Amino acid sequence: MSLVTRLTYALPHRFLSSLARSLAYSKHPKVSRWLIDTVTRKFGVDLEEAANADPRSYDSFNAFFTRSLKPGARSAHVDADSILMPADGRISQCGPIRNGEIFQAKGRSFTAGELLGSAVDAQPFADGVFATVYLSPRDYHRVHMPWTGTLTRTVHVPGRLFSVGPNAVRLVPRLFARNERLVCHFDTDFGPMVLVMVGALLVSGVETVWGGVEIPQYGHKITEKRYENGITLERFAEMARFNYGSTVIVLLPAGVATLDPSLHAESPVRLGQRLATLLRR
Structure with missing residues (x-):
């Protein structure tokens, strides 16, 4: 088992997740922009599909992360079954x-x-x-x-x-x-x-x-x-x-x-x- 996986057994999971929540909902511009820029760059987020493609317009990281898509960006399979x-x-x-x-x-x-x-x-x-x-x-x-x-x-x-x-x-x-x-x-x-x-x-x-x-x-x-x-x-x-x-x-x-x-x-x-x-x- 990797060291990182071993560490997850000992980490204070809920505390870290609560901390992440505080950061995700922060409306401080420097915090939200840093998080949005980091995730966009690291994971190659495609904002062209987003209803709002301007990463600077989201007031928090969570608003960016749960963004909606443009109408028609996804559709249901045509087969009714x-x-x-x-x-x-x-x-x-x-x-x-x-x-x-x-x-x-x-x-x-x-x-x-x-x-x-x-x-x-x-x-x-x-x-x-x-x-x-x-x-x-x-x-x-x-x-x-x-x-x-x-x-x-x-x-x-x-x-x-x-x-x-x-x-x-x-x-x-x-x-x-x-x-x-x-x-x-x-x-x-x-x-x-x-x-x-x-x-x-x-x-x-x-x-x-x-x-x-x-x-x-x-x-x-x-x-x-x-x-x-x-x-x-x-x-x-x-x-x-x-x-x-x-x-x-x-x-x-x-x-x-x-x-x-x-x-x-x-x-x-x-x-x-x-x-x-x-x-x-």
Whole structure:
């Protein structure tokens, strides 16, 4: 295990992430410009796609980081039976969920029950499919709906805040089932669908379109919110955003869809492309 990864076990994760949040929301021009310039240069951010292409016009790093795109910069796949990619980024892993096990990296996996914080909630996905999408600092950081769904519950699962970069994914056991995360449960016309917003080291927070800021506050126990009347979000509609690079995981139940055969670990992906093809409703 690398020295950097070893250090992440000992680092005060929440303190560092709270500090990063303070910097990200700072409206001091020197702070925000330095952060924006550094990330733009280091990660090659393409501002031509942004609704606002002037990096100097953002009043904070977070405003820049969660920037919207120009109309038409992304579009939903034309095939109406296509379940959509929820975000820009790259595939960390994708494939079948085998007897409730989700593959993380060579020699490493975790269970759907661990990820969702409930063995009961995991049962519909025991032999389904999953896709883990990593958003790097250069990417568009809003997450959109793969399919039309009605929100029924969110579950805030407390945990650590390890990095979710490639090295950590290879080296940290059960990484995505250990990090702080927000599990979003949807009912669809094909059955249940789950999107998991996974926090990470130096992530300032997770926000949803229905509830605003969800993380932080960082949790110490599993917290559930129920939406008795439901909140319906259409296919391709924005659902949430990260305030720094992280990971979103999509779970689909067995017999519902087949993943697009072009997808594999390390595949670069764009919001709206085909994630999977629906088999039934």
